[in-house]
Every structure is written in structure tokens, then in C-alpha cells.
Amino acid sequence: MRPTVGIGIVACLGVFAAVAASVSAQKSPSAPAQSTAAEATARIAGSAQAFLATLDDAGRTKVQFPFDGPQKARWSNFPTGIFKREGARMGDLTPAQRAAAMALLATAFSADGYRKVREIMHGDEVLRTGGGGGGRVTFGEDEYYLAFLGAPSVSTPWMLQFGGHHLAINMTLAGREATLAPSHTAAQPATYSFEGRTVRPLGDENDLAFALMATMDDAQRTQAILGSTMADLVLGPGQDGRTIQPEGLPASKLSAAQQAKLLDLVREWVGIANDGLAAPRMDEIRTHLPQTYFAWSGPTTPGSAAYFRIQGPTLVIEYAPQRGVDHIHTMYRDPTNDYGARYARP
Amino acid sequence: MRAHSGLHVVLALAMTVVAGTEASAHRTEDYLQAARIGVEPDRIQITLDLTPGTAVAESFIAAIDRDGDGSLSAAEQRTYARQMVSALQVELDGRSLHTNVRASCFPEAAAVRRGEGSVRLDVEATVPDLSPGSHRLLFRNAHLAGHSAYLANALVPESDRVAVTAQRRDRDQSELTIEYTVPGGSAAASLAGILSRLTAALRLP
Numbered sequence: 001m002r003p004t005v006g007i008g009i010v011a012c013l014g015v016f017a018a019v020a021a022s023v024s025a026q027k028s029p030s031a032p033a034q035s036t037a038a039e040a041t042a043r044i045a046g047s048a049q050a051f052l053a054t055l056d057d058a059g060r061t062k063v064q065f066p067f068d069g070p071q072k073a074r075w076s077n078f079p080t081g082i083f084k085r086e087g088a089r090m091g092d093l094t095p096a097q098r099a100a101a102m103a104l105l106a107t108a109f110s111a112d113g114y115r116k117v118r119e120i121m122h123g124d125e126v127l128r129t130g131g132g133g134g135g136r137v138t139f140g141e142d143e144y145y146l147a148f149l150g151a152p153s154v155s156t157p158w159m160l161q162f163g164g165h166h167l168a169i170n171m172t173l174a175g176r177e178a179t180l181a182p183s184h185t186a187a188q189p190a191t192y193s194f195e196g197r198t199v200r201p202l203g204d205e206n207d208l209a210f211a212l213m214a215t216m217d218d219a220q221r222t223q224a225i226l227g228s229t230m231a232d233l234v235l236g237p238g239q240d241g242r243t244i245q246p247e248g249l250p251a252s253k254l255s256a257a258q259q260a261k262l263l264d265l266v267r268e269w270v271g272i273a274n275d276g277l278a279a280p281r282m283d284e285i286r287t288h289l290p291q292t293y294f295a296w297s298g299p300t301t302p303g304s305a306a307y308f309r310i311q312g313p314t315l316v317i318e319y320a321p322q323r324g325v326d327h328i329h330t331m332y333r334d335p336t337n338d339y340g341a342r343y344a345r346p
Numbered sequence: 347m348r349a350h351s352g353l354h355v356v357l358a359l360a361m362t363v364v365a366g367t368e369a370s371a372h373r374t375e376d377y378l379q380a381a382r383i384g385v386e387p388d389r390i391q392i393t394l395d396l397t398p399g400t401a402v403a404e405s406f407i408a409a410i411d412r413d414g415d416g417s418l419s420a421a422e423q424r425t426y427a428r429q430m431v432s433a434l435q436v437e438l439d440g441r442s443l444h445t446n447v448r449a450s451c452f453p454e455a456a457a458v459r460r461g462e463g464s465v466r467l468d469v470e471a472t473v474p475d476l477s478p479g480s481h482r483l484l485f486r487n488a489h490l491a492g493h494s495a496y497l498a499n500a501l502v503p504e505s506d507r508v509a510v511t512a513q514r515r516d517r518d519q520s521e522l523t524i525e526y527t528v529p530g531g532s533a534a535a536s537l538a539g540i541l542s543r544l545t546a547a548l549r550l551p
Contacts, residue, residue, distance in 0.1 A: 231495035
């Protein structure tokens, strides 16, 4: 994907401006409140266009797909070699193009969301450098793909799709509305060392859930805990369009403090999105809290491997350890709005 | 336990030889059988997603590909589907229901070898003349017991005439009991039902 030099320079300048604007906006305490969803969408569309400007015609063809087509559901938890993705492969981009792609992600995601995505990718690099893969399976930060479904727009629905092993972010934007559903985050290793610090890409999800369980009395736990093992995600990749019967403890039986903890836990997924997009979504989930359930399977001692699910009228979150604490799969869905199903089509 | 013994043995042997050789730590040595069950007024719909791990992929393919030609023919697929469904027990209020495979989708053998191949079976049981009130559906899956991981979940019913009230599973989810209610019909509907049954009775010789 070799661009012309001129376009590359212009695009790089645009990228750096976009990154600066994004980081500045997200670090300012007052910025999230001022940032409306429409403004966030405009910034993301601008950043997407800046990335596209770094590509030549062939590159643009490779990264753009129809909004309503098979690419929408072409995502997986599996690594390259097991699952074939389409779009712009990070490892095939020039440094400038790759910087533009990452700048787009930094604009689309919150600071915490961007960190989470980077840590998941870096975890895959740890797998690669640790001798993982081999044969047909390939791990590493190069094996992540970026795609657009529909043209980046400030009003018409379009989708930013970014994913690879253990990651599938499907962000549909439609002016003032946006959704991350369905998206998949995962981690293996779930804990690793990088530059002298311990990294846990999904550590907050784990810790907040155990902290919530620790606040529950016996009656609440009895209702929340399912009496069976959960071998995997119920609504993982390939399970679009299904709604399972809610189970567990209704949030209406939680105290106000516990409800706040539950919402903090939900924010770990919703808050991957840019703050301006996440805020209205959190409002919607908060509105449905009385009809939301929390279910748990496994030990309640921190450090254990335990599955949990949060399910409401517009929300399904699953957290599923894979035979231990060092390999986690999670899923985020909206049964009413996966892939922006609610948004009007052009 | 009514697991198909041939496939059972083959999978067990394969696990002894192959388990632990896969570089990726995704599900490898067991067979994930996920059941999603829709309870409707006139039928039970069961969708089964059956995913063999990579370590048992070759033996799984070999067990289905009986003529060994490397592809899973329609006849071989039907045979496997029948075997799988024969290991299911579906009971409504204590009475066994007859199940039919409505549709099936088999992956390419190569996809199974890659670890991303799932067999999907759509199974249906017709529910005869369900009376208003509480009902209990039992689903039990004995296919390849001992070598499988199970998931079993009730779906939100499509019909607002049915409300799921409880789900109970055994430890490994090979068994799921769904309790649900069917509300009482209107007086007119009840009268229509009575007249229908009366008319049918009068037709008897």
C-alpha cells in the first residue's frame, strides 16, 4: 500500500493534528461533557478520511466495503491462520499509514479504550515473541486489520471495524448515534510484563466484578450464582441475532452503591468508545437498570476463574475465562442494535 | 448414556495422541456442544452448534467421512445428524417428544482442521395442544459424554404467549430444564377449542 509522497505528507500532518486534538480532548476534565456524540462522530470521520488519504487506490479498495454486506459479520476471536480477515493489515502498512490507523483508533476510542486495545494487541505480540504460533497460526501486532463499511460520514451510517486475534471492535456511527455492538475483547496472556510494569488488559473487568460480588449478601449471591459451569461465551462470534433468557440477580435487588459498581463494570465495555459516544449509551443502560440481570458462575474468591454475564433489554456482556485465569474471552452485544440495526439506512 | 460408541472411541484415542500439541490455547481437545432452545406455543426449536477442538478434528472428520474420500457428503452428514440427535432426550411435562432435524450446516473439513468449523443442526419438536398453565421442558444431551463441554440456554420466546420462568441445569450443562407458562386463552378461544375437539370426536366411526 504505497501512497504518493504528497498525499502521504499531507495525511501525516492531518493525522498528527487529529491525534493531538483527540488526546487533548480526552485529557481535559471538562472535555467529555462538552463533547457531543455528533462532534465525536465528526472527529472520527475526519480521522478516518485522513487515514484513507494515506492509501493509494488499491489500498482504499482493500479497506472499504459496502455497509450492508458479509464483511459486517466477518470477525472472530481466532488468530490469523485459523480465521481469514479482510481489510488493511497493520503489518502491510507503511509507518505513516500505520500511524494514521492508530491515530484513528485513538480518536474513535477513549483513552482507556485505546489503552485496552493496545494492550490486547501487545499481548498477542508477547505470544508471538514467546514462541507461540507456528505452523499456520500467526500471532503478533502486525496481524490486526482495519476496515470501513460504508463511507466515513458525519451523518450516514458507517462502520469502523478493527480486529485480530482476541479483538473485534465493530463501531457503527450514525451522526449523533453510535454503538460498539457487537464487540469482542479477550486476552492471552491475561497478565504480562512490559517495560517493567505488569499489564492486565482486562484486569479492571475482572477486579470490578469480584469487587461487586464481595459486596453481596448471601441472598443476593444465591440468586446471582448459576449452579453450572460455563465452558465458553454463550453469544460469542457467530451468534448474531439471538437473545437468551436473562438469568441471575435483578439489578433492582442491588443497593444504590452496588448498582453504581455494576455500571462501573458495564463502562469497561461501553467506555471503549470515545467519551462523547459512550455517555449517551451509558444513560440508556442506566435507564434499563431495573430490567438488568447479573449472573455469575464459579468461585467468588479474587484470583479465581469465574464467568459473569450482565444482561438487560439493550445489553449483553459476557466474561468467560478459558480454563483458567490467563486466557479470557468477553463479548459485548446490544440485542436491539447490533451493527447499528436501529439506525436508518441511507 | 447413548453416545455413538465408534466416534467416542476414535475421539478418545485422538486425544491421547494429539492433545497438547496445538500452539494456540483455544479449545483443542474437547467438543463444544452449545444448545439454544426456543420454546414456542406449538413447537420446541433447538439450535445446536457443535465445535470439535483442533486436537480431535481429524478423528471427528474421519468418523463422519465414512468412505474416506476427504469430503463430508450429504448422506454422511445426514447419518451424523441422526446419530447426534438420537443422543438427545427432549421431554415435555414428562412425555418424550419426537425430534426432527429441520436443517443442518456442515463446515468444510479444512475449517474443522483449522478449529473454526462448527456443525449447526436445527432440530424441532412439535408440541401438541398445549394447555394453559405451567410446563416443564427437559433437554438432555448425551452425545460424546465425557469428551464434551456443553452449553444450554433458553432463548427469549418469539411468541408473547409463552413466558420462561426458570432454567435449571446440571453441573456441566448437558441437561437443562426450562420451566415456562402459557397463559389462559380467551373465552372465545376456549370455546373454539372445545367445538374443534367435539367436531373431531363426532367424525370418529
